[in-house]
Amino acid sequence: MDCVQHIDSAKVNEGDKKDVELQNQRDKFIEGQRLLILTDEQPWKPWKRSRSWVKDFLVRVRCVMGSLMGMEWYCFAALGILTAFLSFLMDLSVAKLLRAHQWLYSQLEGHCLLQFLCWTLYPVSLSALSTSFSQSICPFSAGSGVPEVRTILSGVDMPHYLSLTNLFAKYVGLICTLAAGSTVFLGKVGPFVHLSTMVGAYLNQLCTVLRGVKEERTEGAMLVVAAAVGVASCFGAPISGVLFSVEVMSSHFALKDYCPCFFAAACGALTFHLLSMWSGEQETLRALFQTSFSEDLPFYPLEILVFAILGLLCGAVSCVYLFCHRWILLFIKTNKILIKVLSTEKALYSAMVVFLLASVTFPLSAGQYMASKLTIKQLLSSLLDSRQWTSQSHNASVVLQPNLCPWSEWIPSGNPYLTLGFFLFMKLWMLVLACTLPLPAGYFMPVFIYGAAIGRLFGEGLAFVSLNGVYLGQDRNPINPGGYALAGAAAFSGAVTHTLSPALLALELTGQSTHAAPILLATLVANALARSGQRPSFYDALSISKKLPHLPSLLKVCPRLFSVPIGKVLDPGGPVLERTAGPTEIQQVLNTCSQTQIPVVDTLDSRILLGSINRSDLQTFLCHNHNKVLKKQLVDMCSIRPVSVQLSPDTTVQEAHGVLSVLCGESLFVTERGRLSGVVTWPEVTSASRHAPTHAHTHIDITTPTTSLDSYTLYETYSTKVWTYLLIQGFFFILLFSTL
Template sequence: MEELVGLHEGSSGDPVTLQELWGPCPRIRRGVRGGLEWLKQKLFRLGEDWYFLMTLGVLMALVSYAVDLAVGSIVQAHEWLYGEIGDSHLLRYLSWTVYPVALVSFSSGFSQSITPSSGGSGIPEVKTILSGVVLEDYLDIKNFGAKVVGMCCTLACGSTLFLGKVGPFVHLSVMMAAYLGRVRTTTVGEPEVRDSGPVYSALAVLVLASITYPPSAGRFLASRLSMKQHLDSLFDSHAWGLMTRNSSPPWPEELDPQHLWWEWYHPQFTIFGTLAFFLVMKFWMLILATTIPIPAGYFMPIFIYGAAIGRLFGETLSFIFPEGIVAGGITNPIMPGGYALAGAAAFSGAVTHTISTALLAFELTGQIVHALPVLMAVLAANAIAQSCQPSFYDGTIIVKKLPYLPRILGRNIGSHCVRVEHFMNRSITTLAKDTPLQEIGVRCHQGQAQISS
């Protein structure tokens, strides 16, 4: 039954409900409501899109800060536990492995129980959505919470999983933008499984954590370094091979922030052996980590892997030419950090089929001294990779059987045997604005007859 309505005494305005008429503080409520309507008209008069875009930026900045704060706290707790547990290798091994296993198991179980769409980076799905395909499950707001919680647990595992957060944050931004778009539509008045994932995740992380245990194989994988520390050490301009020629720095029991490159050195393996072992092991470990159904990003691990390739190449050149390369009577010293920068941009660009990784490298270092070699490396890597196979994200779209636009292999129209005229009906029926309804029906029946024939 509809609520009864009435008018204020001596008022000639619109009728109000009895709840508003006899409720507490009616004048204050009417004043607040009128003020909100006035504010809405003033704000949206210049275009409401600006305010929602500003809100999107502020919200994502707050989410990023909250995620970094939570991940930092969990990582500090893990470091404290590993340092205070004693000298027993068994207890240290359990603290190193059980902690990430529990985090990833919770991440996989929590995200998959809420929505299976929260797994992975989200970039392939966003790419599919941008091509015009509607994937409602991937933009649901409940997917946002599952992605945030799962990503925090994934990042807290540190170098055990060797995964990042770039892709998930892109997906989170798209979900937040879609939600704000629905709020904007409502405000302005415009028209508008459970599986065995946690078990597999736990087993995969147990294998990875056992390998990265610092007193064992993790000694040769720089497993105590974080993502940022990996980049800081690999982009170091000093030649490690030349620095360890006459001296052998000790491997510290605790991580030394002033000498991160010590984590890459071993007296028997040397710098070259450690970097080569890192590349071989991280190759299959990264492939295994990408199969775990958890929210995680894959760009930053690829970027670091490319930096390690460039670093090994630069260290080899500095060992062969310790005094530098002489060209035109000028001696040019070799900086392995520059090769690491070029390798990171080239490898990540080849995997993703983009050249914007060069700009990312310039922004990351804050200088463009190596602009020319980095751009040449990125272009060469893209030319080779694009001629061999689709990008990592396009391959994921194909594997997940998502709708996608096929690759155009050539620009010559003669190279494509199927054209629009082969399947498009070229007999077009036109209707004028003042066409009678009866004639419209006749035209429609004629069009159906032509299609059936």
């Protein structure tokens, strides 16, 4: 019995000892933490001397770099270099994947069925992979990205479109899309502009950390610069990249952004050319698409009128293309079957569409009349060839080798008119259909090539009509179809996007300044025809279809919004604080709104605007008054900022948009004789434009993009557009059969 009691007492003593040890450890830990707090000492870290030396060295480097120029200029240079490096890696990866497809197709020669499966399943797999990967990682990565970037630059906060996951998903998805080749017929300009803005957003955060001071409006400037760098890094064309940023991306371009744009674009273009030269693609720094146009007499003076006619033709075809594009956007938004498929099985939809496109372009069937074996780059370089294909095909001494002469793919039967006409007829609906694919893709380069094909057909027809060329004195000046192809590319792409930057891009891509005047004339004429009737551009239609709060797009759709006063559509309700507000009222306002600037009035009855206060100041006010008996008022602890710019209720929607764009602000206050009438923000301006009254009892209902497309984007009736389409196609076939 005594033994049992002794064992029990021993167990109790051991348990007490463990409890005492645990308590001692807790006491030591708490005492150590208290000493750390009292002595302000940091926990031990290894290599203290080395870390201190590296830290001092980095501080000195930052001081030296800051003394030479501002830290933002280093970020601009880094933006251009990084974007060009990403562009080069993408081109290198796409080239290897395309080469693998061509090798596999050539190895199956003699097996028609296997070649068909290789030709179709390869792009189908890549397109399905691009769709599934981008949609699973980040659904915001699909599409061009240009409409979203334009909306962000207008002042709307869309952080998901600038995230790191979006950057990764869009980059990998775009590589797969481009590797599908000319079968899908999509480019990389738009998505790469989006990628460049994502890189710019992160570099802006890095620049803010290096400076140590957060400055307002720096992110907007960095994104504007990034848009220019995106185009410059794709083609090595810095000047047209800046012009693209001015025309497409920004409704109001600040002059202070000119130098950063040109500096970053030049860094990107130079890096792109250097990487291409070091990789062996180029022997020296030169234009991306080399041409051999005559510099002695590139065109006859009377040909200026012919270039103007080409501009009219490109403008008319662009109207048909934009109509088809708006119709397909409306169709996929209203068709119940497509809505269900695109909401659940996006990869399946991409695979089905790409299989259809690949089947049509199979080289052993209809694809041989569309030069389907050529890549996107080979298509453009062959269309810009200065030789007349008709004379070359009829010359028996000329041995055509497809590997050395890509333009020979356009004359499989010795008649380039049949191939060019069939290419234009088929690629019109194929390109429109490809625009519905839910994957990262660009739409500018296919449009540019389509315009080059229009100009090439026009030039070849003109060369056939004037067999002996144009005589200037005793000398004969042959027609240069490549010059018309270059002018057609600039005119058609400029008409589709409602810009003039493609004219300059065409000159920078080829290094040809001899055709500057006719190219600019053709682009201006095509733009004039495409802009008539207030038709929205390609990117405007995408903004409306995606329900993006981009007011310039809605103003093009509904011109009557220019004269609508903001007071008629302004919601008078909204968060307002009195100058004597307490913690309860402030907490209620913070819970009910997300605005960064809260208006402060004298009293809720008088609503005399005193100024505004930051949301962060209100949160600080609540922290200081937490759990205190003496409750202070707003005016006692917070500084009220005066409002320098105020709008009148008679200000139009367009004027309100202009003021918001110039000030780069998020909100403006509307007052009448000093009394607060409401607050205008970007979403509210867009919402106001969707419900803007044109008369006393009439409202423009643009509640959804589908309604706006149906009411204002189509403009003319179906019969008018169908007749226009038939007339243009009739012109092509008349020109085709007249030359047979």
